[in-house]
Each structure stands twice: as structure tokens, then as C-alpha cells.
Amino acid sequence: MADLVLRGVEKAYGEVKVLRDIDLDIKTGELIVFVGPSGCGKSTLLRMIAGLERISGGEFTIDGVRMNDVPPAQRGIAMVFQSYALYPHMTVHDNMSFALKIARKSRSEIAAAVDKAARILQLTPYLDRLPKALSGGQRQRVAIGRSIVRDPKVYLFDEPLSNLDAALRAATRIEIAQLKEAMPNSTMVYVTHDQVEAMTLATRIVVLAGGTIAQVGTPLELYERPQNEFVAQFIGSPAMNLLPGEIVGIGAETIVRLDRGGLARSAVPTTVVDKGLRVSVGVRPEHLRETDGDGIFQGEVAITEALGEVTLLYFTAADGAAPVVAKLPGIRSDLRHRTLALTADPEKVQLFANGTSLLYR
Amino acid sequence: MDATAGKHVMDKIAGRKSGLVWAVHLSAFALVLLWVVPTLGLLVSSFRTGDQIVGSGWWQAVSTQVQQLAAVRIAGEEVARDGLFVIEGQLFAAGTEVNAWGTSSVQPEAYAPGAVADLDGGVTLTVAADGSFVLSSPATMADLRMPRVFATAATPPEFTLDNYGTVIASPLAGQSIGQAFINTLTVAIPATIIPILVAAFAAYALAWMEFPGRALLVAVVVGLLVVPLQLALIPLLQFHNWIGIGKGYLGIWLAHTGFGLPLAIYLLRNYMIGLPRDIIENARVDGATDFQIFTRIVLPLSFPALASFAIFQFLWTWNDLLVALVFLGTGNDQQVLTGNLVNLMGSRGGDWEILSASAFVSILVPLVVFFSLQRFLVRGLLAGSVK
Numbered sequence: 031m032a033d034l035v036l037r038g039v040e041k042a043y044g045e046v047k048v049l050r051d052i053d054l055d056i057k058t059g060e061l062i063v064f065v066g067p068s069g070c071g072k073s074t075l076l077r078m079i080a081g082l083e084r085i086s087g088g089e090f091t092i093d094g095v096r097m098n099d100v101p102p103a104q105r106g107i108a109m110v111f112q113s114y115a116l117y118p119h120m121t122v123h124d125n126m127s128f129a130l131k132i133a134r135k136s137r138s139e140i141a142a143a144v145d146k147a148a149r150i151l152q153l154t155p156y157l158d159r160l161p162k163a164l165s166g167g168q169r170q171r172v173a174i175g176r177s178i179v180r181d182p183k184v185y186l187f188d189e190p191l192s193n194l195d196a197a198l199r200a201a202t203r204i205e206i207a208q209l210k211e212a213m214p215n216s217t218m219v220y221v222t223h224d225q226v227e228a229m230t231l232a233t234r235i236v237v238l239a240g241g242t243i244a245q246v247g248t249p250l251e252l253y254e255r256p257q258n259e260f261v262a263q264f265i266g267s268p269a270m271n272l273l274p275g276e277i278v279g280i281g282a283e284t285i286v287r288l289d290r291g292g293l294a295r296s297a298v299p300t301t302v303v304d305k306g307l308r309v310s311v312g313v314r315p316e317h318l319r320e321t322d323g324d325g326i327f328q329g330e331v332a333i334t335e336a337l338g339e340v341t342l343l344y345f346t347a348a349d350g351a352a353p354v355v356a357k358l359p360g361i362r363s364d365l366r367h368r369t370l371a372l373t374a375d376p377e378k379v380q381l382f383a384n385g386t387s388l389l390y391r
Numbered sequence: 392m393d394a395t396a397g398k399h400v401m402d403k404i405a406g407r408k409s410g411l412v413w414a415v416h417l418s419a420f421a422l423v424l425l426w427v428v429p430t431l432g433l434l435v436s437s438f439r440t441g442d443q444i445v446g447s448g449w450w451q452a453v454s455t456q457v458q459q460l461a462a463v464r465i466a467g468e469e470v471a472r473d474g475l476f477v478i479e480g481q482l483f484a485a486g487t488e489v490n491a492w493g494t495s496s497v498q499p500e501a502y503a504p505g506a507v508a509d510l511d512g513g514v515t516l517t518v519a520a521d522g523s524f525v526l527s528s529p530a531t532m533a534d535l536r537m538p539r540v541f542a543t544a545a546t547p548p549e550f551t552l553d554n555y556g557t558v559i560a561s562p563l564a565g566q567s568i569g570q571a572f573i574n575t576l577t578v579a580i581p582a583t584i585i586p587i588l589v590a591a592f593a594a595y596a597l598a599w600m601e602f603p604g605r606a607l608l609v610a611v612v613v614g615l616l617v618v619p620l621q622l623a624l625i626p627l628l629q630f631h632n633w634i635g636i637g638k639g640y641l642g643i644w645l646a647h648t649g650f651g652l653p654l655a656i657y658l659l660r661n662y663m664i665g666l667p668r669d670i671i672e673n674a675r676v677d678g679a680t681d682f683q684i685f686t687r688i689v690l691p692l693s694f695p696a697l698a699s700f701a702i703f704q705f706l707w708t709w710n711d712l713l714v715a716l717v718f719l720g721t722g723n724d725q726q727v728l729t730g731n732l733v734n735l736m737g738s739r740g741g742d743w744e745i746l747s748a749s750a751f752v753s754i755l756v757p758l759v760v761f762f763s764l765q766r767f768l769v770r771g772l773l774a775g776s777v778k
Contacts (some may be wrong), residue, residue, distance in 0.1 A: 082672050103678030115669035119691045128687075129677035180677070 032092050032106065032183035032217045033058055034079065039088035041074055049075055049241050052088065061210050061218040063228040065264070066238035073188055075238070076221045080109050080186050092183065103132075108177035109186040112193065114169045116161040122148075122172050123157040129180050147178040150209070167198045174209070187220040191227060203227055225267060229253075237261050259385045262312050268342065268355045271318075272310040272382070273327065280304055283376055284388075286311050294326045296379035298388050309388070312380035315342070315357040318372040325373035327354055336361045343370070430754070436747040438550045444743045446546075457490060457545050459499060465516075465526055465537045475527045482540055483522035492518045492542040499541035510538055518542065554748035563739060566723035568749050571731035575709060576756075577640060578719070578727055582647035582708040583701055589648065590655030591697065595685045597656065598663040599671055609660070615653035623649075624717050631718070639725070643718040650714070651704050662696035663689055698764050706757050728753040 034056035041049040049071045056062050064072040077083040079090065081102035090097050097105050108129075117125050123144060130140045148154045151171040161169055170190060177185055190206075191199045207230065210218060222228055228235050229249045237244040237252065237260070244264075245257040256262035256270075263269040273294070279285030280300040285293055286309060294311045313326065329345035332353065341362040347353040356372055358365075381388040435449040446458040460483065467478040483489070491500035494508055494516065502508050504520035514528040518540060528535070559569040596602075597609055627649075631642045666689065674684045690697075708714075712729040719725045726734075732749055739745050 080676060082675070102672075102676045107676065109673065109676045111669040111673060113667060113669045115667060115673040117670060117674075117688060128674070128679075132678045132683060176673075176677075 033094075034184065034217065034219075035089075035091045035094075036079075037089045037091075039075075039078065039090055040086050041071065041078060041083065042086040047086075047241060049078075051242050054236065054243065054246065056217060056219065058217055059214050060233040061220060061231055063232035063235045064219065064221045064238060065223065065225070065228045065235060066244075067264070068223070070238040071241050072221045072238050076109075076186055076188055076219060079184075079219060080107055081105050082109075106183035107186055108180045108182035108184075109188065110173045110177055110190045112189040114161075114173040114193075116169060116172055116176075118161055121158050121160055122153060122164070122175075125161070125172055126176050126179050129176070143179040143181070147175040150178065150212070151175045151205075166194055167202060170194060170202055171205075174206075178209075183217065185216055185218040187218065187222075189221055189223065191222070191224070199224075203230065207231055225265065229265075235265075237264060239264070255387070255389055256312075256380065257387055257390050259310060259312070259382050262380060262382070262387070266314055266316075268315050268357070270312045270314050270380070271327075271354050272312050272352075273354070275309060275311055277304050277307045277309055277381075284381060286381065288326065290327075292324055292326050292328060294374075294379055295376040296381050297376040298379070298381045300381075300388065304388075307383055310382040312382055313374045313378060315355040316340075317374045317378040318356040319358070319374065321371050321373040323371065323373070325371040326379075327373075328369065328371045329354060330369045331365045331367060334363050334366045336363045341365075345370075433747050433751055433754075436743060437554055437751045438552070439744060440549055440551055440553075441742060441744045443546070443549060444747075452550075453548050455545050455547050457543060460487075460542050460544050462496065462539045462541050464539045465524065467526075469532055475529060476531050477528075478526040478532065479524070481521075481523050482518065482542065483544060487522055488545040489518060489520050489522055490543045490545055492540055494538050494540060496541060500543050514538075516540075554744045555752070558745055558748045558752065562723070563735060563745065565734060566726055566731060568728065568731060568752050570723060571726055571728045572752060572756075574725060575727040575729075575753075578643055578647070578711075578715065579705055579708040581640075581644045582651070583705040585644060586648045586651040586655050586704060587697060587701055590652055590659050590700075591690065591693070592685070593652075593656045594659035594663050594693075595681075595689055597660045599684070599689070600681060612653050612656050612660075616657060618653075620650045620714070624713075628717055638718060638720045640719070643714060646714055646718045647704075647708050647711070651707070655700050655704065658700050659693060659696055662693055666692055702760060702764050705760055709757055 034054070036052050036054040039049065039052040039054075040047055052075065054062075064075060066072045074083055078085050081097070081100065085098045092105060102109075117128065120128065126144045126147060127140045130143060135143075144157070145154075148157055151174060153168070153171055153175055156164060156168060156172075161172065164172065170193075173190070187206075191202055194202060203226075210216075210231070220227070220231060232249055234246060234248055235252055236246050239260045245252060245261045247255075247257075249265075252261055252265045256265065259272060263272070273288050273290070275286040275288035275294065277284060277300060278287045278293075280302060282297075282299050284296045284298055284300040284304070286296065287293055288311065294313070296311065300307075311326070318327070327345075331343045332346045333344040335342040335344075338361065340357050340359055343356045343358060343362070343365060345354040345356070354372075356370075432449045435452050436444055439449070439452055443452070443456065447456045463482050465478065465480070465482075467480040469476050469478055471477075489504050491503060493499040493501035494510065495501075502518070504518060506517070508516045510516060512528070512530070512535075514526065514532070514535070516524065516526050516538060518524045522542075522544075524540065526532070526538070557563070558567070559572075560567055562570075597605060597612070627646060628638075628642075631637060631645075636642045636645070670688060670692075671684055674688050679687065710729065712727075712733065715727045715730060719727065721730075732746075732753060735746060735749055
């Protein structure tokens with residue numbers, strides 16, 4: 031049982047503030063995923079929650095107790111590091127029991143906790159091995175097991191799967207999801223740069239950008255109703271297309287005339303003051319489909335990437351702008367060098383003014 | 392085209408690599424020779440007798456030696472026999488085989504064994520292969536100056552443990568090597584352990600604990616690395632006298648500790664700071680205090696660094712002469728091996744068998760230390776901790 035609350039938390043190295051104005055409420059039983067580009071401060075924020083980095087400003091509480099100056103061991107947290115950080119000179123058993131020995135738990139208590147964790151993670155046959163005699167996935171499980179034996183209130187994961195190969199990563203991801211399900215009362219904070227991990231594991235995702243929170247929401251909220259252009263482009267792959275234009279029709283359905291021709295209809299409602307407003311029309315590649323009429327966009331397909339299940343179409347870009355990408359079902363390599371008109375359902379079309387979604391005004 | 396070009400490049404790289412490997416192997420072999428040959432020579436010499444060392448090189452130690460023996464003047468009782476006056480006797484120790492002999496230093500190999508040499512006044516001399524001689528004269532030789540015999544003889548190889556017995560037990564230069572050996576151990580073992588203990592704590596603090604002035608302390612340690620110890624000898628000795636330690640073992644332990652600490656702290660800190668940060672942070676999250684992190688995690692993982700510094704420090708204190716001369720007394724219970732060797736060079740400089748045996752006793756311990764600890768220098772203890 032643990033509620034984590036961050037209020038105005040910031041991190042500064044000298045004059046440089048790498049994190050600022052972090053306001054976040056994490057409820058018991060949630061699995062919160064921090065995502066963001068490299069250097070956005072997601073790992074730093076996790077380490078501040080762990081107590082490995084000093085909190086420069088603001089307040090951080092667990093269950094209402096101020097934690098800013100509490101040492102890591104007394105915060106009731108356990109952390110799984112990206113590099114696993116196993117103690118190389120100790121067996122798997124000793125690795126898992128280290129924290130309990132430090133805490134002067136009784137021998138029977140330690141044995142019970144280690145046995146239970148080893149059973150959950152299928153590590154029982156490896157308890158007497160040294161870490162160097164384990165495979166990458168087994169080391170990862172030992173690292174997780176080391177957290178479980180401590181029975182913490184909060185689990186912290188710092189990119190735990192990034193050192194595994196693709197197949198093992200998918201398998202371990204599912205194991206973590208099952209682990210979470212088996213411990214509904216534990217709170218987990220998980221840092222990753224992998225969208226798939228974020229979308230599949232998270233109760234809620236926190237997108238960090240430029241040292242602050244860009245948006246907090248459930249995975250589908252972020253996908254369907256991104257708050258700003260950054261989140262819109264960060265979530266989803268390939269990234270959402272952004273096309274500049276001007277609002278020409280208002281009402282329950284907004285009509286935008288795009289700079290490179292074509293009209294876009296969006297289900298985002300607008301009022302009379304918005305007429306003539308410069309906006310970016312956001313539409314995901316997978317929501318674009320071929321049309322006979324004018325549609326939103328018309329252009330020549332420069333490159334096709336057939337992935338089997340879908341085909342990615344890259345259109346010739348107009349002077350310096352990012353190329354428009356469309357994702358069509360099936361194998362459509364035949365479309366290369368052809369001129370296509372594309373459109374999308376108005377419900378799937380987002381509008382951004384000055385980087386912020388018109389949905390969140 | 393790409394494939395073949397790639398293959399050529401690969402061949403070139405492979406070829407250059409094997410050339411380099413050969414160069415490495417050859418130079419390693421040369422270094423091994425450079426070290427092994429003199430050591431072997433010393434070892435072999437230490438088992439030979441003084442005469443044999445003077446007579447031939449150590450590489451001839453196992454073959455029978457043909458050498459010119461020292462001239463022997465004939466002496467013995469004159470016996471009258473068959474109208475002649477005869478002196479008979481044995482020139483050399485048993486086992487010596489005479490190859491050739493002569494009666495003048497100009498022609499020391501003039502006669503074969505058993506040949507008869509005519510000397511002045513009808514005197515004849517015969518020397519047999521076993522070294523027995525017959526000198527006969529028609530007149531009495533009582534007033535005659537006896538001739539000298541120069542002989543070239545073959546002596547069988549001879550090995551002995553007596554040299555070691557002599558140097559270890561008997562006091563040749565004030566004290567025995569055995570006593571000096573004990574004294575040196577008394578200096579070297581604490582002078583190795585104390586600085587490692589102190590330095591390991593200091594290195595951990597300088598590597599992993601946050602406190603103001605840490606960077607400055609590290610800079611001071613690096614600065615102390617380049618201070619020559621000669622600078623501190625006299626002030627330190629005065630200080631020892633002033634606080635009442637004087638000359639003695641406690642003083643030299645402290646001196647060696649002080650002189651060894653900068654390097655020890657520097658080496659160990661650099662090693663410890665290279666340990667993965669995640670491991671130490673994980674221990675911190677696990678609730679370990681700094682002391683527990685040090686003893687349970689950092690110390691076991693730093694064992695290769697500890698071992699290599701221990702080797703250095705032990706060899707340096709074992710071979711040290713200067714610090715021992717300054718901080719130890721000159722009594723038999725305090726003089727170290729190096730000091731004893733210096734004295735032996737003075738008083739027994741010609742006795743190679745004594746010197747080589749003494750020298751070998753003094754290098755024995757460094758050899759044992761090196762060979763027993765060297766595996767820690769190459770073993771990677773970090774394997775498996777991180778991917």
C-alpha cells in the first residue's frame with residue numbers, strides 16, 4: 031500500500047535545472063511508466079524517488095510521509111537496475127538474501143522469502159550459481175527476485191529489459207505483467223524508452239520532455255487524445271503526421287485548409303473566434319486511407335516499406351518538411367512512384383495550435 | 392566485388408595480427424630469458440663449491456671439468472731404494488684425474504701422465520694419472536730445492552648444500568643470513584599489511600563517499616606520489632626520536648606505511664571508482680551502510696587490486712636497504728637481509744659460493760610471493776555482475 035505524491039519536484043545541477051515542476055500522484059497498485067527521449071530526465075526522476083539523487087526542490091511523499099531526506103533503504107522501495115547490478119562475488123541465493131541479512135532478519139524468515147521468490151521466478155535450480163554462470167534473462171530474474179524478497183511498498187524499474195534481446199524482452203515483459211497482476215497492492219514505477227513496454231505494461235504513462243511532464247494518462251488516452259504535438263509524435267510508430275493549415279470552417283466539425291492543398295475535417299469542435307487560426311493537423315499514419323476525392327493529402331509515393339502485415343508509404347516531402355507517412359494494410363509495394371490521395375475519419379484527426387491540442391483548451 | 396575486397400582486407404588484418412603476435416611472443420621469450428638465465432646461474436652457483444665456481448662457469452657445472460690446478464711443491468720423506476734416493480707421494484685429493492703435467496709454469500702441460508721428466512742433475516720425476524708421483528735422484532735430495540708440479544686435471548662435478556648450511560646458520564658478517572631473514576620478515580609483513588588496511592578504507596571514502604574537500608584530498612595524495620622519500624628520512628627519524636620510538640621495528644613499520652600509502656590509496660581508489668556504480672547504489676537501496684558496502688561488496692571485489700598492491704609493497708619493503716639503514720638499528724637482531732648482503736660483499740667478497748647462496752636465500756621469498764599471488768593479477772572478478 032503506497033501512494034506516491036510529487037509536488038513541484040525539481041532537480042538542479044548548479045544553475046541547470048534538468049527537472050522542474052514535476053507534479054504527480056501515483057496511487058497504490060498502479061504501474062506508472064516514465065517515457066521520454068534520451069536525456070529528458072526520466073531516469074533521474076526515478077533515482078530521486080529511490081533516494082539515490084538528492085531532490086533539489088519541491089516535496090516527495092510516500093503515504094503522506096515526506097521522503098526528501100530519507101535514505102533509500104528506509105523509503106520502503108526496491109529498485110531493479112538496467113545493468114542488473116548483481117553482486118558478482120555472491121551466489122544467486124546470497125544476492126537475494128543480502129538485503130534481509132543487512133536488515134538482520136531471522137534465518138528462517140530469510141530462507142522462506144528467498145525460496146518463495148525463487149519459486150515465483152523459477153530460479154530454484156540456480157540458487158547456488160554465481161551471476162557469471164547465468165544467462166541474461168536469468169540475471170534479470172535474479173535482479174527482480176532481489177526486489178521481491180524485500181517485499182517493498184514500491185518497485186522501481188530502470189529500463190530493466192533494455193539489455194535483453196528481442197525475444198527474451200517480449201517474454202520478460204509478459205512475466206513482469208504477470209508479476210504485477212500477482213501483486214495487485216504493490217506500486218510500480220517503470221522507466222523505459224520502449225513504446226511497446228510502455229503501452230502494454232502501464233496503468234498510466236508519464237511522458238517527460240525537456241525536463242518536465244508533457245502529459246500523464248492511460249496509454250490509450252495518450253494515443254487518442256494527445257495533449258500536445260510532442261506527445262502526439264512521441265507515442266505511436268511511425269510518428270503522427272503534422273500538416274500546417276488554417277481553420278476555414280467551424281462548428282462541431284472543424285474544416286482546415288492545408289498549406290499544400292487539400293481540406294481536412296476534424297471532429298474537434300471550434301467556435302467563431304477560431305476562424306482563421308493557424309493550426310497543425312495531426313493524423314496518424316495508420317488512420318490514413320486511400321480516397322478517390324481530394325482528401326487531406328495528395329502526393330507521390332517516394333518509398334514503400336512492406337512489412338507484410340502493413341505497408342509504410344513515404345511521400346515526397348515539400349522543401350524541408352518531414353515526409354508524410356501512411357500505413358496501409360496488406361502488401362502495397364505496387365504504389366511506389368504513384369500519386370495517391372489520402373483521407374482520414376474526422377474522429378481521428380487532431381488539431382494543434384502553438385503545439386497544444388485544441389481538445390485541452 | 393565487395394566480398395572479395397572485404398576478404399583481402401580481412402587477410403591483411405589477419406596477417407598483420409599474426410605478425411604482431413609473433414613480435415609479442417618473441418619479446419616475451421626474450422624477457423623470460425633475460426630473467427631466467429641470471430637467476431638460474433645464481434641458483435646453480437649457490438650449490439657449487441668455491442673451487443669449482445672459480446674454475447668454470449655455472450653452465451659447465453654438470454660436466455667434468457678440465458682445469459689447471461694450483462702448483463704443488465713436492466714434499467716428503469726421502470727413501471733410499473736400489474741405490475737411488477726416492478720420494479713418493481700423492482699430489483692431489485682422490486678423484487682427481489691428471490691429464491697432463493709439467494714442472495715449470497711456462498710449460499705446465501709438458502708431460503703426459505706416467506711420463507718421466509728429466510730434471511737437472513739426473514733427477515727424474517713421474518706423475519701418474521691418479522696424482523701419485525715418484526721423484527728419484529742418484530744423490531740425496533736433502534739440500535735440493537724441491538720441484539713444483541703444475542697439473543691439468545679433470546675433476547668430477549660436485550654439488551653441495553654446505554653453502555646454504557653455512558650462510559643460514561653461521562654468523563659470517565656479524566649475524567647469520569637466517570637471522571637476517573627473520574628480521575626482514577619482521578619488517579616486511581607488517582609493513583605490507585598496515586598500509587593496505589589503511590589505504591583500503593581511505594580509497595573507499597575517496598571513491599564513494601561524498602564529503603567536502605574530497606577532490607582536494609585526492610589531489611594531495613597524487614601530489615605525495617612524486618615526493619622523494621629521501622626528503623623525509625632525517626626529519627622523520629628526528630620525529631621518531633622526539634616521540635620516543637627511536638630506531639626499531641615500530642619506527643620502520645610506520646615509515647614504510649607512510650611511504651607506501653600515497654601509491655596504495657591512489658591505486659585502490661582508481662580501482663574502486665571503476666566498480667559499477669549500480670552495484671554500490673543497489674547495496675545502498677538494500678540498506679547497507681557505508682561500512683557494510685565496504686566490507687561486503689567493495690573489499691571482495693577489489694581483491695585483485697589489493698593483491699597487486701600487496702605484491703608491490705612486499706617486494707619493495709623486502710628489498711629495501713635505505714629505509715632499513717635509517718630507521719632500524721645495526722644490531723644482529725635488527726639488521727635486514729639487504730644490509731647483511733652488503734656486509735658480506737665487503738668481508739667475503741671473493742667467496743662466490745657464500746654470496747650466491749645468500750643472494751638466493753634473499754630472493755626466495757619474493758619468488759614465492761610472486762608465484763603464489765600472480766593469479767590474482769589476471770583474474771577478473773567482475774565477470775557476471777553486469778551484462
